[in-house]
Amino acid sequence: MRLNLKIWRQAGPDGAGKLVDYAADHVSPDMSFLEMLDVINERLVKQGEDAISFDSDCREGICGMCSLVINGVPHGPDRGTTVCQLHMRRFKDGETVTIEPWRARAFPVVKDLVVDRSAFDRIIAAGGYVSINVGGAPDGNAIPVSKQVAEQAMDSAACIGCGACVAACKNASAHLFMSAKIAQLSVLPQGQVERTTRVVAMIAQADADGFGSCSNEGECEAVCPKEIPISNIARMSREFTRAVFAGK
Amino acid sequence: MSSSKLDAKVPGGPIADKWDRHKFEMKLVNPANKRKYTVIVVGTGLAGGSAAASLGELGYNVLNFCIQDSPRRAHSIAAQGGINAAKNYQNDGDSVYRLFYDTVKGGDYRSREANVYRLAQLSVNIIDQCVAQGVPFAREYGGLLDNRSFGGAQVSRTFYARGQTGQQLLLGAYQSLMRQVHQGAVRMFARREMLDLVIVDGKARGIIVRNLITGAIERYAADAVILATGGYGTVYYLSTNAVNSNVTAAWRAHKRGALFANPCYTQIHPTCIPVSGDHQSKLTLMSESLRNDGRVWVPKKQGDKRPPEQIPEEDRDYYLERKYPSFGNLVPRDVASRNAKQACDDGRGVGDSGLAVYLDFKDAIARVGPETIKAKYGNLFQMYAKITDDDPYAVPMRIYPAIHYTMGGLWVDYNLMSNVPGLHVLGEANFSDHGANRLGASALMQGLCDGYFVIPYTIGHYLASTALPKVTTDHDAFGEAADNVQQRINQLLAVKGSRGIREIHRELGRIMWDDVGMARSAQSLTRALARIPALRDEFWHDVSVPGSPDNLNQSLEYAGRVADYLEFAELLALDALQRSESCGGHFREESQTPDGEALRDDDNFSYVAAWEFQGVGRAPALHKEALVFDEVHPTQRSYK
């Protein structure tokens, strides 16, 4: 199989980038998308040319490192799939495939397809935790948590922090990302104490980092590799309203 | 014979009291003084992340480093199955002592008893801590924590969060860490790769890192250094580990004098998705639980290329059931793996490559129906289908063993300090608790135990009992180390050869897998010991590392890691050659029972092999820490 690739190349954060054409020959349908790029890079390296920079690590859909927009859709055409799990059998011989980085003010390009997602860390640092120190925790079974609540918390906690939601959103909003963490901690008993301060602080930090707001289109949910629903965003609104009434 | 270099510093007294007693005897750092101590933590996985957060909470000034763009992406995130703890919530007879016993036995009597006991003791606190952080563990209908039995354990002691236990535990630690970052106690340095350890007056006092974005070589000074940089499975090129996993930090510390213990102890996981071609960059693990319902088989005849559904029962060899009637498909990881290899070596492997065996659910589906199978394994079946494009409900899965975990690592004493004063090593990067084989769901336990509950005490003791005159990054030792790092980078860029880095890594992986893999012999190891240095020479003469040193250059990063593997691989093979017994994950063909099972040689090999670096290409010096078993008495394993 042969593909025509148009890949975003950008030397550094400040430089202008452009789409560059590459031919991918002998693509096997069993290859993952990233392995296809590995092969191109191997060729470039052997020719002494600068390889295409892209992020990846676990290559099994859990670390959230891989982050490519393929033909205009973050993580490519498969639902609930990171690009590291996307396989080339999904593409047709002779197809043209455009590959771009996540694009958002809050995720500046570092090089080529690699972006800086440290803004996500700052959102969590602003309040995405339960403030307990090691040592004083009560027995794990001291506070029962209903199965249903535990499952609900886990649904939200499944977020891998890849940022596809931001990449897909026309507003480059981080609402799905932060609402998932807010939702997880707001349904669990452990998260109650800081419930109101957390939501306000995390939203303030996301705004400060230049993410946009939410227009309720739900493109984020559609590209989320963990299929986290925008009902989390609705919950965030409720939590925020609650905090407002609590005078936070 | 124990070497003078290796004082394990195991406290006296009965095994159950050692840790409590030690905690009391250790010196403390005055709360007001903690802020004055700087501690470097390299790694943000379960071990590093939990350590950095806990030390920050205690008031130390912590500098935390990782190579990914965020601490949340450490490889620990990928762990699926669960985490063990001796809570005995199920009332099924578990206890600290049983977990201790199982771990020592599972490690094939090659671990240090006192460390393992402490691990079992502290396991219960881990669960409490994680629950309090809001980790959404699986629950029963009554609201209490759920457990499952894992990896052949006879009790249900494994806590889990769907198939994402590692992720949830890591996010718990990460969130605690971010809280400390917010409070200014921890400073986080992401996308930094540690490339050297700085030793001043014999003590670990800092590190040199490369800023992976700007390429700058940065120096950081501290009063103590903690390495929690994970395992070295990717020396085999293909493994279940994340592709950026590396031995670099540990190896550079080794080159500065830290002893490397038991590098030949590697674990192979029997149920991974087989290799589909040369392009393959990693292997995907399929949960071991599949063997509860799947039956493993290969055709009886060599070279039988019929599709599986056309091979009648009488032409199939359910070799695990045949050879191990009582354990059948549930034999331990190493036994299952070796038998798969034997079947394939025999020419009976299946699939295009001939390097796979079938894991067949036909009978289970017929017995309980597809719906039940789907409820149990639906997500795994889906993942398998996504990767292979086969429907495992209709045709048997193809599986093959893959490198999964490395038990060896930098040698540490009971305080988790290496032989280099001030250099502490946690998690998969150290050698301590799993002996020659790790039990399922015990790596997560060890990482968090080291980070949350051991290092906060032992590092205080080190700092309080050691004279640590102020050292700044202007010190000559920093200059020397930084130059050293710079030189190696320049060398890599200067080769300008014609061979791809990946190509050489792949070749190294093939040597390691063929000759230092599941079954090793003096012959294969000697062969590897000749091939590795030759490949290393080729690398340094003919590798191509494009790009510049002063911005993001993933080729350069990768080349540096492969270069270290090309040195480390030799040590791994040497260690395997030296240990002419079989034990746990280390199988020497020369040392087997008449039935082909691993045969230990306790008289000659009941020791930890800790190697001291003497120069690249020079034979390292072997130090032995004798293993004493006061509690658990070594016996031969049998699964017949």
Next chain:
Amino acid sequence: MVSGLSSERQPGKLRYTDENMSSRIRVFDSSVGSKLLIGLTGLALFLYLITHIAGNALIFLGADTFNTYAHTLTSNPLIPIIELGLVLVFLTHIFKTVQMFVRNKAARPVAYAVKKPAGTPSRKTLASSTMIVSGLWLLLFVVLHVQAFKYGLEYEAASGVRDLYRIEMETFASPLTVAFYVVSMLLVGSHLWHGASSALQSLGLDHPSWTPRILAAGKIAAVAIAGGFVVIALWAHVTGGAR
């Protein structure tokens, strides 16, 4: 503040701090607070539209009923206050949406070379992508509309009240006006197609089994309201012209 995180980049400055703004403004200046306010005002306008069309539908009952209704409504002493409230709601809605639009645009300074909708379960539609366009058009429309009907011609009906019926019939006699109205009403429909259910989502109303119904109901309401106004305009044109 967050220190030394992941990159050299300094974390963004908080847009609003305790020192420089009162806490209420701070709440509604945040991205979520803005959404709440837009949702709330949008919902109010939506409810207003429902009463509006219900009233307008009285036109089918003849001039007298319609004019009496209009008179009763406009002579109510509370009306100026309600109108003022409505204007405030309307202006707030416009101000917040435009402000949010500008901020949202700034959140992606470099556009994608290729961008495609992601498909199910996304709620993205042509309507949702053009809210600012339909919204601004409606602003223009409302100005003209209020001018025409509230501050426009003054006919007196036989009963002595303002003959709004006649005004309406005359206004819609012009095909151009009808066309303008029909286009505007289609845009109302488009705005509501996304906006009605979106307002509820913004306010946090969400439920596993109710949300799909809300989404459907929003679309039905959009069609009904827009369709209703269009029918009235066309009917007025046809019957008015026939008179």
